[in-house]
Amino acid sequence: MKVRDLITEAVSGVGARPARTVLTIAGVVVGIGTLVTTLGVSATAGNQIAGRFDAATATGITVHVPVPTGKDAPPAVSWSAPGNVARLNGVTAIAAWSRTPEGRDLPVRANAVRDPTRILDRLLPVLGSTETLPAATRASLAAGRFFDAGHVRRRDRVAVLGALAAEQLGLTRIDNQPAVLVDGTAFTVIGILGTVGRQDQQVLGTAVILPWTAADDGLDLGPISTVAITTALGAAQLIARQAPVALDPNDPEGLEVDAPPDPASLRGGVARDVSGLLLILGLVSLIVGALGIANVTLVTVLERTAEIGLRRAMGARRRDIAIQFLLESTVIGLLGGIVGASAGILAVVAISVVKQWTPVVDGTLAAASPLVGALVGLLAGLYPAMRAARMQPVEALRGPS
Structure with a gap:
C-alpha cells in the first residue's frame, strides 16, 4: 500500500x-x-x-515612624530611642534612619564641574542613618567601609553609596577619596554597599547614606522615619510587640510595625x-x-x-x-x-x-x-x-x- x-x-x-x-x-x-x-x-x-x-526564618522587623504633624511638633521617636530597643532580650542589631520623602529625592552629582551639555545631577534617595545600618539590614560592603560612631559624633560629612547609586554616579573606586555633592553640599565617599540581605530594604541599593548628624546639619532630613531591627530566631513576635513601647512610650499605637508571620x-x-x-x-x-x-x-x-x-x-x-x-x-x-x-x-x-x-x-x-x-x-x-x-x-x- x-x-x-x-x-x-x-x-x-x-x-x-x-x-x-x-x-x-x-x-x-x-x-x-x-x-x-x-x-x-x-x-x-x-x-x-x-x-x-523563608518567612518563618526571617528575623527582620521594620518600624515605620509617622511624620510629625507640624514643623514645631516634637518627633515621635528620638535618635536616642533605638538604644532602648537594643537593650531588649532577643535584639541582635538595630538601626534607624531618616530619608527624603517619596518623590522628593535630592540632586546628587559626582563632579563639581558644570557642563551645560551634560546632565550630571541624579535624583537619588538620601538617608541620614545610624552607624549600625549594615548589621541591621544584613548589608555587605563592596568597597571601603561604613561610617562609625566617631563620624556620627563629629558630624563628619562622609557618605556611603548604594551599589546602584554608585553605578549611576560613575563611581567604582574610593581609594582616591571621591566626593559627591548632595543638593550642593559636598560629602566624601568612604564606602560602597554590596548586597542587602533584607528584601524589604532594597531601597538602600539606590540611596546615598550619610551620618544622621551630618544629614541633619546640611540637609535637614528631619527625624527618624524608619527603624530596622534584627532579632534572634524565634524572638521576632515578642520584639514586634515590645519595640513600639520602647521607641515611643507615649503613643506606641502610632507606629506601624512589619514583622514576620506568627508560627501558628x-x-x-x-x-x-x-x-x-x-x-x-x-x-x-x-x-x-x-x-x-x-x-x-x-x-x-x-x-x-x-x-x-x-x-x-x-x-x-x-x-x-x-x-x-x-x-x-x-x-x-x-x-x-x-x-x-x-x-x-x-x-x-x-x-x-x-x-x-x-x-x-x-x-x-x-x-x-x-x-x-x-x-x-x-x-x-x-x-x-x-x-x-x-x-x-x-x-x-x-x-x-
Whole structure:
C-alpha cells in the first residue's frame, strides 16, 4: 500500500468509532495533562511552601515612624530611642534612619564641574542613618567601609553609596577619596554597599547614606522615619510587640510595625498548601479513572450488541438496558474505591514506617472512598448506558458493524 492509502485507512479507522476515539483521546490528554500538572503544581507549591519557610526564618522587623504633624511638633521617636530597643532580650542589631520623602529625592552629582551639555545631577534617595545600618539590614560592603560612631559624633560629612547609586554616579573606586555633592553640599565617599540581605530594604541599593548628624546639619532630613531591627530566631513576635513601647512610650499605637508571620499561622498555611496540592492531584487521578471506566464500558457495549438485541427482542425495555450497564460501571467504581482506599492506607503506613513518621489517616475519607468510587463509576457509565439503551433490536441482533 502507498503511504497515502495507509494514511487514508488510518484516518478512516479513527473516525469509524468517533465516541470511542474521543474517550481514548481524552484519556491520553488527561494522562499527559496529569504529568504536566503534577510537575507544574508541585513546583508551584514547592515555591509557595519554601516562601513560607523563608518567612518563618526571617528575623527582620521594620518600624515605620509617622511624620510629625507640624514643623514645631516634637518627633515621635528620638535618635536616642533605638538604644532602648537594643537593650531588649532577643535584639541582635538595630538601626534607624531618616530619608527624603517619596518623590522628593535630592540632586546628587559626582563632579563639581558644570557642563551645560551634560546632565550630571541624579535624583537619588538620601538617608541620614545610624552607624549600625549594615548589621541591621544584613548589608555587605563592596568597597571601603561604613561610617562609625566617631563620624556620627563629629558630624563628619562622609557618605556611603548604594551599589546602584554608585553605578549611576560613575563611581567604582574610593581609594582616591571621591566626593559627591548632595543638593550642593559636598560629602566624601568612604564606602560602597554590596548586597542587602533584607528584601524589604532594597531601597538602600539606590540611596546615598550619610551620618544622621551630618544629614541633619546640611540637609535637614528631619527625624527618624524608619527603624530596622534584627532579632534572634524565634524572638521576632515578642520584639514586634515590645519595640513600639520602647521607641515611643507615649503613643506606641502610632507606629506601624512589619514583622514576620506568627508560627501558628505559618503552620496552617503550609498545611493548606500541601492539602491543596494533593487534592488537585487526587481529582486529576479520579478524572483519569472515570475516563478509563467510560472507555471500557463503551467497548463492552459495542462487543455485546447481539446480547443487547436479544434482550430487547425478548421484551427488555430501554430503561432495563441502561440500568444494567450503569450498575456494571457502578460496581467497577465501587470495587475500585474499596481497593484504592485499602491500598492508600497501606501506602501511608508503609511510607511512614520507612520515613519514621507517625501515620495520620482520615477515617472519614477512607470510609467515603468506596462511595466516591461508585459515584465516579456511575457518572462514567452514563454515556455508554445511553448508547446501549438507544439500540434498536433488529440492528443490535446483527452485531457490531
